[in-house]
Amino acid sequence: MIVTGGGTGGHTYPALTTITTLRARLAETGTEPELLWVGVSDGLEAKIATRAGVPFKAIVTGKLRRSTNPRDLLRNLVDAFRIPFGVFQAAAIVGRTKPAVVLSTGGYVSVPIGLAARLFRVPYLLHEQTLSFGLANRILARVATRVLLSHQSSLDHVPARARERSVVTGNPIRPEILAGDRAKGLAAFGLDPAVPFVLVTGGASGARQINQMLTAVLPDVLPYCQIVHQCGNLDIAEMQQVAASLPPALAHRYRVLDFIHDEMPDLLAAADIVVARSGAGTVAELTALGKTCVLVPYPYSAGGEQRVAARTLAAQGAAVMLDGDEATPDHLRHILRSLLADPARRAAMAHAAAGYGRPDAADRVVAEILAVAARG
Numbered sequence: 001m002i003v004t005g006g007g008t009g010g011h012t013y014p015a016l017t018t019i020t021t022l023r024a025r026l027a028e029t030g031t032e033p034e035l036l037w038v039g040v041s042d043g044l045e046a047k048i049a050t051r052a053g054v055p056f057k058a059i060v061t062g063k064l065r066r067s068t069n070p071r072d073l074l075r076n077l078v079d080a081f082r083i084p085f086g087v088f089q090a091a092a093i094v095g096r097t098k099p100a101v102v103l104s105t106g107g108y109v110s111v112p113i114g115l116a117a118r119l120f121r122v123p124y125l126l127h128e129q130t131l132s133f134g135l136a137n138r139i140l141a142r143v144a145t146r147v148l149l150s151h152q153s154s155l156d157h158v159p160a161r162a163r164e165r166s167v168v169t170g171n172p173i174r175p176e177i178l179a180g181d182r183a184k185g186l187a188a189f190g191l192d193p194a195v196p197f198v199l200v201t202g203g204a205s206g207a208r209q210i211n212q213m214l215t216a217v218l219p220d221v222l223p224y225c226q227i228v229h230q231c232g233n234l235d236i237a238e239m240q241q242v243a244a245s246l247p248p249a250l251a252h253r254y255r256v257l258d259f260i261h262d263e264m265p266d267l268l269a270a271a272d273i274v275v276a277r278s279g280a281g282t283v284a285e286l287t288a289l290g291k292t293c294v295l296v297p298y299p300y301s302a303g304g305e306q307r308v309a310a311r312t313l314a315a316q317g318a319a320v321m322l323d324g325d326e327a328t329p330d331h332l333r334h335i336l337r338s339l340l341a342d343p344a345r346r347a348a349m350a351h352a353a354a355g356y357g358r359p360d361a362a363d364r365v366v367a368e369i370l371a372v373a374a375r376g
C-alpha cells in the first residue's frame with residue numbers, strides 16, 4: 001500500500017493510526033503489509049513515517065493559494081510548474097511499485113499520487129477528516145475508488161459524482177486517546193477530584209482568541225472550577241504572568257502550559273468541560289469520548305471548515321459554539337458558569353456529542369482498505 005497525505009498533523013496522524021491498525025489486523029493472520037509513505041521532504045509526515053518504520057519517499061508538489069496578493073499569485077505560478085513534475089515523480093513511483101491500493105489522507109502532496117493511481121488504474125481510497133471538503137480532496141474525489149468520510153453530514157459536501165462511492169468511516173484517532181485515565185489526569189496536575197475540571201485547548205499551535213477571552217474571565221470562573229489551559233508557545237510567557245497575578249486563593253486552580261504531550265488522553269478523560277478550537281482531530285477526539293464542549297472555531301480555517309464543524313455539533317445540542325460576535329469574554333463567562341451549575345445539561349450535551357463519535361474509525365478505514373485491495 002502506498003500512503004500519501006501530510007503537511008499538517010490533521011492529515012498525518014489519521015494516516016499513522018490507519019497504518020498501526022492495519023499492521024495489527026494483518027499480524028493476527030501472521031502477515032505484514034508492505035508500505036511506502038509518499039510525502040514532501042519538509043512535512044511532518046517525513047518524521048512520522050520514519051519514526052513508525054515506514055519507508056518514505058519525497059516528491060515535489062504545489063499549493064494553490066486562494067488570494068489575490070501579488071506574492072501569492074507569483075508563488076501559484078511557480079507551483080503550477082511544480083505540480084506536473086510531482087505527477088511525473090508520482091507516476092514513476094506508482095508504476096515501479098505497483099501497489100495493491102493507495103490511501104490518501106489529503107493535503108496538497110496527495111494530488112500527484114492520486115492522479116498517478118488513476119493513470120495506472122490502482123485502487124485509490126481518499127479519506128477526508130473535516131466536515132466540509134478540502135480543495136485537494138474535492139479534485140481527487142472524482143478519481144477515487146472509495147471516498148471515506150469522517151461525518152455523516154460530510155456527504156452533503158461530496159461532489160455529486162462521487163457520492164455513491166462514499167462511505168462514512170469516521171476520522172481515525174490515536175488509540176491512546178480512548179484509553180485515558182481520569183484519576184491519573186487529575187493527579188498529574190495536582191487537581192482536586194471534588195471540583196469540576198475544565199480543559200482549555202487551542203489545538204496544536206494554541207489559540208490567541210481563546211487565551212484572551214479566558215484571561216478576562218479567570219477570576220470569575222475559578223471559584224467554581226479548576227482549569228488546565230494549553231495556550232500555544234506564542235502566548236506562554238504572557239499567560240504565565242496572568243497565572244502569577246491571580247489572587248492566591250485561586251492561583252492553585254489554574255495551570256497553564258504551551259503544549260500537552262503524553263498527558264492529553266488522561267486530561268481529556270478527566271475533563272468535565274472542554275473549551276477548544278474545532279479542528280478536525282480535536283472534534284473527532286471530543287466526540288469519540290463524548291465530552292461536553294464549548295467550541296470556538298478558528299475563523300480563518302480553509303473553507304471555514306472549523307465553523308461548519310462547530311455549527312453542526314451545536315445545532316444538535318452536542319456543543320456550544322462561540323463564534324463571531326459571540327466569541328467574547330462575557331459569553332464565555334456566562335456559558336461556563338451555567339454549564340458548571342448544571343450537571344444535567346452537561347450530561348445531555350456529552351450524550352449528544354457521543355452520538356457523533358466514531359471510536360472505531362480506524363477499524364472501519366482498514367476494513368475498506370482490505371476490501372478494495374482484495375477486489376483489485
Ligand SMILES: CC(=O)N[C@H]1[C@@H](OP(=O)(O)OP(=O)(O)OC[C@H]2O[C@@H](n3ccc(=O)[nH]c3=O)[C@H](O)[C@@H]2O)O[C@H](CO)[C@@H](O)[C@@H]1O
Pocket residue numbers: 008009010011129130201202203204205230258259260261264278279280281282283285298301302305306
Ligand atoms: C489553525 C488551523 O488551521 N487548524 C487546522 C489544523 O488544526 P490542528 O493542527 O490544531 O489539528 P486538529 O484539531 O485536527 O488536532 C489537534 C491534535 O493535537 C493534539 N494536541 C493538541 C494540543 C496539545 O497541546 N496537545 C495535543 O496533543 C490533539 O489531541 C489533537 O490530536 O488541522 C485540522 C485538521 O486538518 C484542521 O481542521 C484545523 O482547522
